[in-house]
Amino acid sequence: MLKLKNSLSFIRLPVGRECACKYSSSNKLEITFDKPPANALQSREGPHTQVAEEKYEPNKVATEELRWRTPWHQKEGQYHSFLRVFYTEKNRRSTLQRLQTQIDLSPSAIKKWWAKKKEESEIVQQAYLPERNQILGNELAAAHFIVARGGAVKFFNHDEWVKADERGKYDLPRFYEEGWELQAIDCADMPLYYEGLVNLYDLRNVEWLSLNGCENMDDWCVDRITNQFSHSLIYLDLRNCPNISARGIGCLYKLQKLKILYLDDFMKSTVYEYTCLLLEEIMPNLEIRSNPVTFEIK
Amino acid sequence: MFKTTAARACRIVSNSRKLHKTCRLSTENQGENPIRRTLRILRDDIKLIKRPANEEDYRRMLDREFPRFCDVVIIGGGAMGSSIAYWLKEKTGVDGIRVVVVEEDNTYKTCSTALSVGGLRQQFSLQENIQMSLFGAEFLRTLKKRFGPDADVNFHPNGYLLLSSEAGAQQLIDNSKLQTELGAVNMVLTKNQIKERFPWMDVDDVAVGCLGLEKEGWFDPWSLLTVLKNGAHKKGAQYINAKAVDFVFQNREDIIVEGVEQGNYEAINELVVEMPNGERRTIQFAYCIIAAGCKSKEIAEKARIGTGSGMLSLSLPVEKRKRYVYTFSCRENAPTLNTPMVVDYTHMYFRREGLGDTFIAGMSPEPEDEPPTDDLEVDYSYFDEKIWPVLVKRVPAFECIKVNGGWSGFYEYNTYDMNGIIGPHPYYTNLYLATGFSGHGIQQAPAVGRAISELILDGNFQTIDLTRLGFDRFIVEKPMFELRIV
Known part of the structure; x- marks a missing residue:
């Protein structure tokens, strides 16, 4: 045979x-x-x-x-x-493929390989864990996910933002509790990936979201965010996200309640500017700002 | 004894095909001295022992000669063929199997990929189609990781809106359930919800609609083709500009295939191609893949599919069908950003093109209106008579529009069940098919490429099981049609 x-x-x-x-x-x-x-x-x-x-x-x-x-x-x-x-x-x-591939041991290749490995492991780390959501409920699970990676969150009826300290410690319930509903998520400068956004599904009423400085965010991430927060989001910050193009901005109309949108440079290109103008036209309540905003996190 | 040997020797000498001929594919050095050429080839071969440090030089060296032998020959270098070539090389590496892609037209002037509208949707009723489109979306999303930071297909995440009348409503809801189960994200909207979201639309005759919320929209198919082709070429697949014209048959009594009378099996392992200058050459292959789009049937007939007896009497049910796409502009009250790709229950579709009030629209004609497929002429009266009335009914603002132009492209229409034919041919042990996608192939190209490469390299499907979309379904009479929304 x-x-x-x-x-x-x-x-x-x-x-x-x-x-x-x-x-x-x-x-x-x-x-x-x-x-x-x-x-x-x-x-x-x-x-x-x-x-x-x-x-x-x-x-x-x-x-x-x-x-x-x-x-x-x-x-x-x-x-x-x-x-x-x-x-x-x-x-x-x-195995055959591995045997046939030449091994490149130049420093640049090793550096590239290491960066790729790191990215892969980070993506795995950010995957959705069903256990986390079962123990904590969606709202607290999302909060844990964000805060443990250096972001900050704020809940309704709680005046303070929750953020990890220098040693990575933070104060959040470790089991499901009534009365925790996310109001704001601040992902500033977090290495958030598309795969990590899956943890933010089914949140009841998030009004405020900042993705300032999340360099991995691209149009596909915007696509997912517009679906996840279409019913509630009022404030969105997309500054310092170089991979988001006019096409991603163009689908923000799906966020039905959006009022404030922060962008890097409104006048980046003609298409970008025109998209912003069209967006303001079909969403009369929307205000697009491109001046820097300062806020303090306690 | 001597007689037979002499006869064989005569046959070998008389049959010019048996003599190994090399030719340079580039135009430089035409009419080279044969001795010089031999020496040059030997020199190149010696050089190849010590591999050039520069990958580019290495590939150029490999690309220079006409491939007399290869492991896999792919007929058709469109999105499907390029995707298969890419995946075969991706799974084996630059030094892995030798892949040759035979493409008739280097300019892709009539290639269906380049002329397609480039929709990306998961709203199908067949499980395999949904899974393949989901992988297509995933592939497009991670395109930069695979092909470098310059690879971009201009994806517009604007969603897909399928509208259904009362009769198709239940089907639409069932489909949506299945799609959600498999990982697509969409939402069934009632008439009022559609009106609320898209106030520019008139939905009086619509019962429900299904709106894709994630991973749906449209992209630039030409960019995808370029990215796939360059990716495959970079990994070592060789593209040659030639037309596949015939197969060479060989009686193989030693191969037993179930369903074929023993001793009668005729194998194919050589493809005859016609170079642009009219010269005919052969390529010996281990595997052949027909991914020639609307010309697949022609090529399959050369392999006696549909003309032979027994299993070969079943022809490939792929036909060429012409579809028009029209561009028009609407100056007043045109819907702007909040325009998904809308597919009406009359099978008319339209979408925004760019930001400047330009739209494109098309429609699947009724069987009696099928246009002739001799050329790519555009019949503008079809728009005025058939599409425009439906369009105005759906969007009242399209009352005053101006048609700017249009184009047409060929569908590789599967007359049996309007879905792709993916997998091995039951008769041949080394012939695979990837054709008949009937207009929704471009988003499935990455998944099909991966599936075919799995079949050849791993022996069976590893990720998405596409057995049901194989050629065998014509034999056992199990059509895999899409349940259409009416």
């Missing part, structure tokens, strides 16, 4: 030896499987309309139904040669 591939088996045998599969002497396709296809070889003009009437649902067709041949090695009567011991369903593609 040379190779087994999908459901298709092909083997190299001395010519003249009988094969286990049945075949007919005629030219017509005759395949040995349980249910012979009724009109397999007839012309098929618009079968979809015809089948649709019988409530045929494509999503309910199982993968096995597509298999009309038995792989050679699964057939009865096929002997197992001792070489089969060395056969695995998994192949060693990645």
Whole structure:
């Protein structure tokens, strides 16, 4: 046996030896499987309309139904040669690739590799943890996520911002408690990734969000944020996010209550400026500011 | 005994194809002295032992000669073909398998990828389509990580809005449930909610709509093609400007394929291509992938798919269909930023193009209105007669518009069930298909490329199981159609 591939088996045998599969002497396709296809070889003009009437649902067709041949090695009567011991369903593609790739040991390549590894691990760190949300509830889980990474949050009916001190300590309930509802999230200068934004889903009433200095934010992140906070956000700060383009700004109309939007430089380019003007036109309550704002976090 | 040997020798000499011919693909050194050429090739081969430090030089050296042999030949260098080439090289490395992409037209003038509208949506009813589009969105998002900081496809995250009449409402809601289950983010809106969000729209005859909230919108397909092509080329795939015209068959009695009478299997492992100067050459391959879009059927017939007997009597149900896209401008009260890509239940779609009150629109014609597919002429009366009345009904502000122009492109229309055909051909052990995407292929190109590379390199699907979209569905009669929203 040379190779087994999908459901298709092909083997190299001395010519003249009988094969286990049945075949007919005629030219017509005759395949040995349980249910012979009724009109397999007839012309098929618009079968979809015809089948649709019988409530045929494509999503309910199982993968096995597509298999009309038995792989050679699964057939009865096929002997197992001792070489089969060395056969695995998994192949060693990645090992081969690693062997064939040249190892670059120049300092710049190592630096790049290290940066990539660090980024990958940071992305894994920011992934959604179902346990965290189950123990804390969405609001507190999001708060823990932000504060532990150097951000700050503020809750309704709590006058002070919560922020970690120099040693990384902060004061937040460690289990679910009633009455904690996020009002403001400050992610200034946090290494927040797209994958980390998944922790901010289903927050009830966040009115204030600052992404000032989150360099990894791009249009796709804006897309996600506009969905997550579409019902509540009033203040949004997108300064020092060089990867957000006019196209990302253009979809901020989805934030229905947005009133204040901070941007780096309103006049960055003509398209950018025009997008901002159009945004102000369709959102009469919106004010776009590009002067620096100062605020203090206690 | 002597007779047969002599006959074989005669055949080898008379059959010019068997003689190894090399040619330079670049125009420099045309009419080179054969001895010089031999020496140069030998010199290049020796140079290749010590690999040039510069990757660019190395690739140029490999690209210079016509590939007489390769591991995988891909027919068609559009988004699909380039994506497959990229993934094959990505999974094996520069020194891995040799991949050759045969592209007929270097300018991509009639390539469907370049002429597509570039929508990105997950609003399908078939599980595989949703998963492939989700991966497409993920691929586009992480494009910079793969292809460097310059790779950009100008994604507009403006969403997709599917509108449905009373009859299709239940279907739309069911689809939305399935999409949400698989990870798409969308929302079913009632008539009033649509009116509230998009006050410029007239939705009196609409029952519900489904609005994509994340990862939906549109992008520039030409940029994606360029990024994929450059990415594949950088990883070592070779693009040659030639037209695939024929396959060379070989009777292989030693290969047994179930469903084929033993001893009758005819294998293909050579592709005949026609160079721009009319010269014919052959490329020997281990695997061949047909990703030639609307020309796939033509090429498949060269491999006797649809003309042979038995399994080969099933033809590839991929047809060329022409679709028009019109651009128009609306000067007064035009919807501006808050315009998602709207797909009406009449299968008319429109979206904003740029910021200057310009829009593009198109429509899938009824079967009796199918335009001829001989050329890419645009029929403007179709817009006036069919699209504009629907458009005005949907958006009253489009009452006074001016058509600026339009273009048309070919769909690789799968007449069987309007979905892609991905995977191996049941007869051949080394022929794979990636075609028939019927107009929604561009967003699935990354996923299809990955799937085909998994089939070839890993032996089966590793990530998204696309078995149900294989050619086998024509044999077992299980159409995988999209449940259309009416």
